[in-house]
Amino acid sequence: MRTVEREHYLHLKNAQVIPTTGLRATHDNMKDVLQVKGMMCLYGAAGVGKTLSTNASLRELAPGATVRVQFRSRPAPSDIRTLLFEQLHIDGRLPSLAAERDNLLKKALAEQFRAVVLDEAQWMTTECFEYCRHLWDDDKTDIAIIFVGGGDCYRVLRREPMLSSRVFIWQEMKPLTHDEVVTYIPAYHPVWSNAEPDDITFVDTHAAHGNLRAWAKITAHTLIGLIRAETDVPNRDILQWVFSRLGGSYD
Known part of the structure; x- marks a missing residue:
């Protein structure tokens, strides 16, 4: 396992170090x-x-x-x-x-x-x-x-x-700002590279709040959801399913 990969929360494969x-x-x-x-x-x-x-x-x-x-x-x-x-x-x-x-x-x-x-x-x-x-x-x-x-x-x-x-x-x-989330999350992991910007904002507003560890956790769950849904790009249904696994209330 690559050094950088080991350093990411959950050893998230293909995650990148982003220049925040x-x-x-x-x-x-x-x-x-x-x-x-x-x-x-x-x-x-x-x-x-x-x-x-x-x-x-x-x-x-x-x-x-x-x-x-x-x-x-x-x-x-x-x-x-x-x-x-x-x-x-x-x-x-x-x-x-x-x-x-x-x-x-x-x-x-x-x-x-x-x-x-x-x-x-x-x-x-x-x-x-x-x-x-x-x-x-x-x-x-x-x-x-x-x-x-x-x-x-x-x-x-x-x-x-x-x-x-x-x-x-x-x-x-400090946590990522809104502008940093929109700019860097598509480069953070390939799963977000083709996601709609509104969906990335949706995730951050309702669950991640600029926290990189939260983004790593959400990314790992999203990868599982994509496999089960047999699709490559996350949508709101998959994201709501991810939120259901995180605990708490996500409107």
Whole structure:
């Protein structure tokens, strides 16, 4: 499976990375952050394309130099140490003493430049943020740090003055605008390339609301509907059937 395909929600086959305003801003901001080896916070609601934009940008800007750490629940500094140790492929066993682990991590982070991405950063505690600052502040480490998180990420990081004062760029990722939906969704997936513009607007107004993850889900259901209806182009009947699978009320 291609890298880009894996990065789309539901591993949606044939989905494309589209140059939305948010993605272009992410690319430009990350380019500047990497140049100064600074910190960045990319935040926004679920499903608006934060992780996809981050991956697409760093695939071009820092190939082979990106270290990704993702949290599924509230981490402790020891979790960050362990995940970084694994992602950096440091030889040998993880030392039992935190100080020894830190020395190895700093040594690895000094060998070459790294873009360290901390995904779902809204879960991080004050101790975790302080640990990140400790690594970044070290004279020998050669890193930029990119915090990526949900809508609460901005508020959580702003509560940490020692860290937030060091953030070089704050970027809020927003849903697609109406004009972006009309322009980019036909290029996002072949299923929409021949769809009526009114049908694309209908989908966005009633179900997707500019959310890329919602568009991925709707696209996957639409592909199933097209197979069952033995047709190639979605129509209102198929779209209403898709809506019936999403839950909620869609008039």
